[in-house]
Amino acid sequence: MTVVLAFVIGGLFAVGLYLMLRRNFAKLILGLAVLTNAVNLLIFTVGGLTRARPPLVPAGETAPPGIVADPLPQALILTAIVIGFGVLAFAMVLAYRTYQAVASDDLDDMKSTDELPREETHELTETYDEARQSEPTMAEPVIETQQAPA
């Protein structure tokens, strides 16, 4: 069973990473979701698979009988699921807001923060001008001013 799960986890990691490397935003988020679940499954598996032996202490005893499943990895996974859920919800809202702002779901259109601004020269050729126009330009920084309360 462990071997089967190892392959499942490996497959999930591959799928998640492949999706994350796509240019489409929705696929990026799906990739993150798959990756998170792959990690959860990994913790579940490496914690040791013990079937049908809940870590319960019978009435009147002080220790559970025999070998029982380790409940700690499951507690870890539970925490990780909750965190993953919250983060994923945020990522979806972020994606939607970005889609509204950029009007594209292609990650290649979101490079304005990475690029060096071009030198502003006056001997621009026409083709260069056209190339500039078709490219997204970075939003003008907004000046923060404190407004006095009424």
Add this chain to the structure above:
Amino acid sequence: MNVLLLLPILIPLLTAIITLLFHRQSRVQQIAGVGGAAALFGAASALLVAVLRDGIQAGQFGNWPAPFGITFVADLLSAIMVVLAGLIGLTVTIYSVATINVRRTMFGYYPLVHILLMGVCGAFLTGDIFNLYVWFEVLLIASFVLMALGGERGQLEGAIKYVTINLFSSALFLVAVGILYAEAGTLNMADLARRLPTLPQQGLVTTLGVLFLVAFGIKAAFFPLFFWLPASYHTPPAAISALFAGLLTKVGVYSLIRTFTLLFVQDVAYTHTLILIAAGLTMVVGVLGALVQTNLRRALSFLIVSHIGFAVMGLGIFTPFALAGAVFYIVEDMIVLTALFMVSGVIQQLGGSHDLRELGGLYKRAPGLAILFLLPALSLSGIPPLSGFFAKLALLRAGLESGQYAIVATALAVSLLTLLTIMRIWSEVFWKPAPRHAKARGAISAIDHGHREALLGRMPIAALAALTVILGLAAGPVFDLATAAAGQLTQPDGYIQVVFGGRP
């Protein structure tokens, strides 16, 4: 349970709740935000004093004995880091009062800052590796929202990269934690430190170490893993950038220092050499990136990356002296970078731009600001008598003593290039005549901007700049403190004993 260990987590939580309750009254939020940060700074200082007086402090949540409950430990390194988190929280919240607009305040700026501070303090104080993951997520979620708060296009684009790469790093971190638990059967860091050397598969332990190195390396932004930082840190308002620059990458560096002094010290020749090589490349690539930037805050972002290299270099050399240098360097770095990012915000207010080509002549209008920029900037490049000089001196001496000449040469060259970068920025922003086509709106905004707010915005910068001078002039006692912290790191027996020593 020692209450001092809990206060750095409870105070930001309480402040976040209070500021959230008053989310419509921005004035109340500002007062509570600054007050909470001041209380955090006070509590953290009390913790540092207690650690100095009584040694390492430890406490168990829920009073379960050590390997079972979640342990909180404050050794000197943790206490110093928490004090700095309080200091940066305080200066940034004061700066925020002057610079963060009402809209962002209404959308929960102050609660988020305090949740971020809570996550940072939790990460510094926890003694449990899974708990460290949870604190990382707390601070990451808060930083995600802060990064995107305001919804400008650049911010959202930066946030996508920031969120994706940090979630990936968290996934790696979680994988490493899961396998570590499977191998060692414990998550308590002190317990792990005892058990890891006894494990039969030492190769696997080293592999896990490298997994942690990659996960924390992404968060600390060192060499091949730093690209998200210059793509995102310059997009939010200066106060948020300053908070991130001071705190977030340093949490990654702290985690690296903690895990690679306490847990993964079995194969130092491999892991720490890897760290050293990454440190050297980080310094070089970061400073070269900063040199070519024309955007002030992007250049500063690259300088963050470059100077992560110096802090990690101390860990890579891995002698007590080098670690002391690294601790001193982190302290100096947090103060200096926060100050520089705050100055960049004021520069934008005065000059109306981040673009070095559109700025100029600010020395005439704000000579004080020019000095406030110059002090931390010179400290960053290591000019005596500022604090950066002594931190660099310690690191370089440690490098020479352990025969790591290549890294010493790299560090010296990078310091020179840092000096070149910041002098270039300084002369572009302050010294060269204002370009003729400069937009007039800068001048207008300076008039709009009330005198009181302008003063409030400069006060925290002045305090931090003064602190770099003071830390430089009082380098002896500070270095003694860093040496004591490094001593605790290289002799982890004390740490382990305190964790298992029952209730303090």
